[in-house]
Amino acid sequence: MKSGDKNYMHRHDTDALYNALVEILGADCVSLDAAVAEAHAGDWSDAPRMRPRMTLLPRNPEDVARALRVLGEHRQAVVVQGGLTGLAGGATPQAGEVALSLARVNAxxxxxxxxxxxxxxxxxxxxxxxxxxxxxxxxxxxxxxxxxxxxxxxxxxxxxxxxxxxxxxxxxxxxxxxxxxxxxxxxxxxxxxxxxxxxxxxxxxxxxxxxxxxxxxxxxxxxxxxKPSAVNTALCAVASFDDATRLLKYLRARLANLSSFELMWQDFMSAAMDIAHLKAPFGDTYPVYVLIETLGESDDDDRRALEHSLERMLDDGIVQDVIIAQSIEHAKQLWAYRETVGELLSKLKPHAAFDIGIPMDRMNGFVEDARAALNERFSQQAHLFFGHLGDGNLHLLSGPYADAADLLKVEELIYAAVNDVQGCISAEHGIGVIKQPFLHYSRSAPELDLMGKLKALLDPAGILNVGRVTK
Structure with missing residues (x-):
């Protein structure tokens, strides 16, 4: 077949699919525009951007179902897109895929x-x-x-x-x-x-x-x-991870309205202060920082309970220093350290962004071993640790990596270490395409087999988010 014949067939297939989708959805819901395609070419991850073959913008749930029916009849692969904030590449189109955006399905x-x-x-x-x-x-x-x-x-x-x-x-x-x-x-x-x-x-x-x-x-x-009527926020400095776990156990027993317990190691705090031009919260530096939030009904009672608990922890030497927010604006300032993540992700690209689950009793050793291994093998990169201690979710940002081979080595190193401590390779960001090659570290062969069978049962044409999560 000549090259011109191939191009004609591709145009013909595109025209047939486009016409079928326009007939069922309307022309305003089906776009071949290059600027629209570029806006839907990738999520927040480092997965290579790829413009979709066309972009679908259904107006309601019924449109979504109608579009899938047409795509299935044409055996056309489709990637589903929401806010494109994912970090695992799940919403980034693969070659030849149609993008289906849910932005208008928003009632x-x-x-x-x-x-x-x-x-x-x-x-x-x-x-x-x-x-x-x-x-x-x-x-x-x-x-x-x-x-x-x-x-x-x-x-x-x-x-x-x-x-x-x-x-x-x-x-x-x-x-x-x-x-x-x-x-x-x-x-x-x-x-x-x-x-x-x-x-x-x-x-x-x-x-x-x-x-x-x-x-x-x-x-x-x-x-x-x-709706809670009282929000109280505190930032604590502690001397060790073990002290942070003691603080968590103490607060869980005494503060029924404890809602957040965010852990930040010193490497993360230093990077956060640098990128967001934030002042150091305390006069000294500490190995670990804990951001605490309570949500309740009585501001005065909740504040007194939080203050009393933290005073006790100071007296016992579990907490080295503490700041309790005095206003909503002050609380935002304390949260600002933790919420620099988006800026750090941009600064460290190309990066490895991990959201792993680690059993609590293994987390401190995991962090120490992972930090030592990363610093030894990749001394020119930053390695920042933080997480949601109460649910065992540890985050690690490592980068930037100019060499894709080095990036792969970092991922292999960390995910193998996660497997060694019986953790999971994703606690909240998902698997997408970036973590798919490493899923065997968290799921057994029978589990992966059953996932594949469920996929084949519900998507026999093999059109929906192909290559994400399972092969």
Whole structure:
């Protein structure tokens, strides 16, 4: 076949698919525009950017299902995109894929102000949802640094965790019901609105955390909490990781409203101060820093309880120094150290960004060994450690790496070490394409086999988020 014949066939296939999608969705929902394609060419990860073959912008969940049906009939691979804030490359198109964006599928549909549930479409940004329910006296506890951009459907697809898992759990714990468009265009409705439901297999759990490989989440029923009226924040300096764990145990026993316990090692704090031009919080430097937040009903009572607890820890030598926020603005200043992550990610590119799960009793040894190994083999790069101590989620930023081979060596080193301590290679960011080659470190061969069988059952045409999570 001549080159001209191949080009003609490619154009013909594109025209046929384009025409079929326009017929079912409308011309305003199907784009071949290069600028639109470029805007959908990648997420926040270091996965190589790739413009999609075309970009779909459905207006509602029904459009999503109709689009999948057409794509399936044409055997056209599709990547699902939310806010494009992912760090595992799951939303970055592969060669020849169509991008399906949920940005327009963004309605807040119903609100049960008595039972505290909210039904939303998948494209609603997290921060918009938080603001909406708080204006009504309710509270959605999931919180992430990317809150202004990430979408609730993506949060569900990756089982996002964030800063408050210690009290409220992951996204899986905040979802009552789901609606999912299957790869063949079937709309699977699991829109449960009650907490107790024992009517057989809880099918929604198949899709939460599956990263869009089994179906596209289109609607979600969320479980809300009463809006807290008191927020207290403190930053503590401690002499060791062991002291941080003692502090955590003490506060868990005495502060029922403890919502965040964020750990930052000195290397991370130094980098945070440098990149965001922040002042050192204390007169001296310390090996470990802990950012604490409580959410409750009585500001005075909660503050007194926090102050009393931290005073006791100071007296016992568990805490070396402490700052308790005196205002909302002061609390933001304390959180600013922790929330420099986005800037650090940009500065350290190309980087290895790890969000690993480590058993608590193995975490200190893991950090010490990993830091020593990285400093020995990659002395020119920064290696920054921080995490959500209460749920065992450790983050590590390492970079920049000009050589892709070195980047691969770092990933192999860390993931093998995670396997040695019986941890998991992803605690909240997902597997995507970047971590897919290392999934065997966290999942057994029978588990991977069953994942593949589920994929084949629900997506027999093999069109949806191919190459993400499983091969």
């Amino acid at each position: 807040i549909e119903s609100f049960d102000r008595i039972g505290g549930t909210l039904t939303v479409q998948a494209g609603v940004p997290l921060e918009q949802l938080q603001t909406f329910v708080e204006a009504e006296g309710w509270f959605f506890p999931l919180d992430l640094g990317a809150r202004g951009t990430c979408q609730i459907g993506g949060n569900a697809a990756t089982n996002a965790g964030g800063n408050r898992v210690i009290r409220f759990g992951t996204m899986r714990d905040l979802i009552l019901g789901l609606e999912v468009a299957l790869p063949d265009g079937t709309m699977l409705s699991m829109m449960n609105r009650v907490t107790k439901n024992t009517t057989g297999i809880d099918l929604k759990q198949l899709f939460i955390g599956s990263e869009g490989t089994l179906g596209v989440i289109t609607r979600i029923v969320l479980k809300l909490e009463p």
